[in-house]
Amino acid sequence: MRTGILFAATAYTTWGLFPLYFKALQTIPPEQIVLHRIVWSLVFLTIVLIRRRQWAWLGEVARKPKVLVGFAASALLLSVNWLIYIWAVQNGRVVDASLGYFINPLVSVLLGLLLLGERLRPMQWTAIGVAVAGVAWLTWQSGQLPWVALSLAVTFGLYGLLRKTAVLGALEGLALETLLLFPFAMIWLAVLSFEHRTVFFDVSFHLQALLTAAGPITAIPLLLFASGARRIPLSLLGMLQYIVPTLQLLIGVWMYHEPFGEARLTGFALIWSALAVYSLESLWQNWKRKEK
DSSP: OHHHHHHHHHHHHHHHTHHHHHHHTTTSOHHHHHHHHHHHHHHHHHHHHHHHTOOHHHHHHHTOHHHHHHHHHHHHHHHHHHHHHHHHHHTTOHHHHHHHHHHHHHHHHHHHHHHHOOOOOHHHHHHHHHHHHHHHHHHHHHTSOOHHHHHHHHHHHHHHHHHHTOSSOHHHHHHHHHHHHHHHHHHHHHHHHHTTOOOTTTSOHHHHHHHHTHHHHHHHHHHHHHHHHTTSOHHHHHHHTTHHHHHHHHIIIIISOOOOOHHHHHHHHHHHHHHHHHHHHHHHHHHHHHHO
16 A cells, blocks of 8 residues: 555656656747657657567557557547647646646546536536636636636546546557657658757757656656556545646746736635545545445
8 A cells, every 4th residue: 555655646746746847848849849758758668568578469459440549549639638738837837737637537527427428426516516616717817718727637538538448558558659649750850850940959968868858757657657556545546646736736836936816716726625525525435335
């Protein structure tokens, strides 16, 4: 249990500190960061798979077109999520990004209702209603929808929905997703290079090293998360996930001095209240199941 908590908490903390990493790449266009993230993630994951001799799944998947289509869809959602998140960090929207990951669990519940026909319990409806009120308040105060937060929450929610029913584990799944994205990434990088718009060879060695590190930085937390998830209850894992947006919010407000006045705090407070209702109701349901 302690090892599982340590692995999961380390993964969530790493994800929560991602704004520091992408802010360090401020001078590199977000789309180029995503392209390098795809390429170097595949390189790193290939090395891991070679060392672990985990290749049997690739031949099986290649004979299943439906599985490939499903992972192509999840790969597209993942790349879009990456792009929006990196753009948000580089454009002073870290607080907005944190909001997206705060509301992500509730968006996932709503997607389960709309796409899987799942039935919601009364307290889950209450949590969603309070969260909607929070989003409505933020929209009214700013004069526009919090599109960064909603885009991140919906893309990651849909991604999680696809991966929930996927036949591959975390390591193999990410390897397949980056493998499917790799040809497009290389073609795009080649076009940028031909047009003299790629920046990789024009930046300092320090930035080149940071871009190359996108591979392990992407994969290692995922492997820690997968290992931790196998060792601890789902309810505890769900509580630990709030480490990510909490750290991002603190970084956005205290390190990058993004605005967080009373009006914005009120909207966040409504969403935190919704999460409290959702989390407590989930814990209550888990306790009742154990009692039986």
